Amino acid sequence: MSSSNMKTITVIGSGLIGRSWAMVFISGGYSVRIYDNQSGQAANAITEIKKQLGELEEAHMLRGELTATQQLALLSSYDDLAQALEGAFFVQECVFEKLEVKQSVFQDIERLVGKDVILSSSTSCLVPSDVFSKVQNRSRCIVSHPVNPPYYVKLVELVPHPETAGPVMDSTHTLMTKVGQAPVCLKKEIDGFALNRVQAAIIAESWRLVQDGIISVKDIDLVMSEGLGMRYAFIGPMETMHLNAPEGLEDYMQRYGVGIQRVLNSFGPVPDFFGKEAKGIINEMSELIPSDQQHLTERKERRDRLLMSLAKLKKDN
Ligand SMILES: NC(=O)c1ccc[n+]([C@@H]2O[C@H](COP(=O)([O-])OP(=O)(O)OC[C@H]3O[C@@H](n4cnc5c(N)ncnc54)[C@H](O)[C@@H]3O)[C@@H](O)[C@H]2O)c1
Ligand SMILES: *[C@@H]1O[C@H](CO)[C@@H](O)[C@H](O)[C@H]1NC(C)=O
Numbered sequence: 001m002s003s004s005n006m007k008t009i010t011v012i013g014s015g016l017i018g019r020s021w022a023m024v025f026i027s028g029g030y031s032v033r034i035y036d037n038q039s040g041q042a043a044n045a046i047t048e049i050k051k052q053l054g055e056l057e058e059a060h061m062l063r064g065e066l067t068a069t070q071q072l073a074l075l076s077s078y079d080d081l082a083q084a085l086e087g088a089f090f091v092q093e094c095v096f097e098k099l100e101v102k103q104s105v106f107q108d109i110e111r112l113v114g115k116d117v118i119l120s121s122s123t124s125c126l127v128p129s130d131v132f133s134k135v136q137n138r139s140r141c142i143v144s145h146p147v148n149p150p151y152y153v154k155l156v157e158l159v160p161h162p163e164t165a166g167p168v169m170d171s172t173h174t175l176m177t178k179v180g181q182a183p184v185c186l187k188k189e190i191d192g193f194a195l196n197r198v199q200a201a202i203i204a205e206s207w208r209l210v211q212d213g214i215i216s217v218k219d220i221d222l223v224m225s226e227g228l229g230m231r232y233a234f235i236g237p238m239e240t241m242h243l244n245a246p247e248g249l250e251d252y253m254q255r256y257g258v259g260i261q262r263v264l265n266s267f268g269p270v271p272d273f274f275g276k277e278a279k280g281i282i283n284e285m286s287e288l289i290p291s292d293q294q295h296l297t298e299r300k301e302r303r304d305r306l307l308m309s310l311a312k313l314k315k316d317n
């Protein structure tokens with residue numbers, strides 16, 4: 001089992017995220033071996049990816065330097081874990097979001113790979129110290145949390161286990177950059193990582209404003225889509241502040257810091273997302289976009305079309 005050439009990556013689990021990772025890695029010229037424990041599933045994934053690569057090439061949205069045919073040739077599928085892991089220097093796990101499942105998958109993987117192989121998990125909600133608790137050598141373990149769909153939304157949160165070795169973090173960062181993703185490093189693990197914690201803060205205040213009768217569901221969404229979100233697709237909250245005062249961030253805080261603290265002190269408690277009052281918000285949303293498959297699919301397709309254009313806009317600027 002050689003892991004010396006650094007050109008082969010194994011993807012474990014070939015659902016939505018496993019397929020996306022496979023597409024991202026082959027776009028960067030890596031060979032990808034896909035494994036799924038449901039027999040035939042990894043092979044189905046390749047059929048599905050083939051179709052998507054063709055569509056992307058047609059739309060001039062294919063990532064990387066290689067043609068769709070060249071990228072497809074880098075893919076192979078396995079129903080046997082040991083075979084799937086042969087020659088890999090990096091393993092990206094994408095199985096069900098269940099702690100016991102991930103723990104046992106990593107135990108199995110560790111037995112089959114060389115000591116320098118990096119073990120990476122796609123988990124969105126579990127912390128590394130739980131996911132990797134059954135691995136012997138945890139210094140080689142890391143969470144690489146993607147955002148759906150990773151092909152257009154490039155952020156990857158790299159979250160270390162308390163024992164993760166510095167070079168493992170660095171190599172993962174280098175790999176993600178090479179394949180065109182946008183990796184960020186958390187210095188320590190924390191529940192929700194960075195993205196979901198910021199998202200939770202936005203959800204909480206939006207929910208409270210609607211629940212308290214301050215604004216409608218429709219209008220709070222416009223506050224983001226026509227206001228904050230316009231900038232946030234290109235610059236984050238820190239740069240936004242830095243650019244919004246004549247002399248930068250310190251000046252911004254001199255002018256607005258106390259006001260922001262006053263507003264923060266008026267924030268309410270964690271909202272109730274389940275009770276009778278929540279029902280009102282849910283109904284208001286469903287009146288705007290009915291929750292049946294047809295309406296939801298229409299809006300999802302619109303979202304993905306716009307994401308694709310936005311990704312193109314960002315790439316060209
Ligand atoms: N869907 C998202 O938006 C999203 C975003 C970021 C991260 N993630 C994370 O990615 C992971 C995968 O999510 P998904 O949406 O692709 O799920 P999914 O249900 O679409 O796919 C999971 C795949 O794993 C396979 N699998 C299950 N147990 C296995 C095992 N023991 N060995 C091998 N294969 C196994 C299943 O057959 C299935 O094909 C989860 O940890 C999830 O939290 C998901
Ligand atoms: C695949 O693994 C999951 C989680 O470990 C398990 O629930 C499922 O039954 C397995 N499927 C097969 C076909 O073995």
Ligand SMILES: *[C@@H]1O[C@H](CO)[C@@H](O)[C@H](O)[C@H]1NC(C)=O
Pocket residue numbers: 115116117118137139140165168
């Ligand atoms: C543990 O993993 C690190 C990082 O991959 C590796 O350098 C080291 O040799 C491993 N140690 C053992 C005992 O296998």
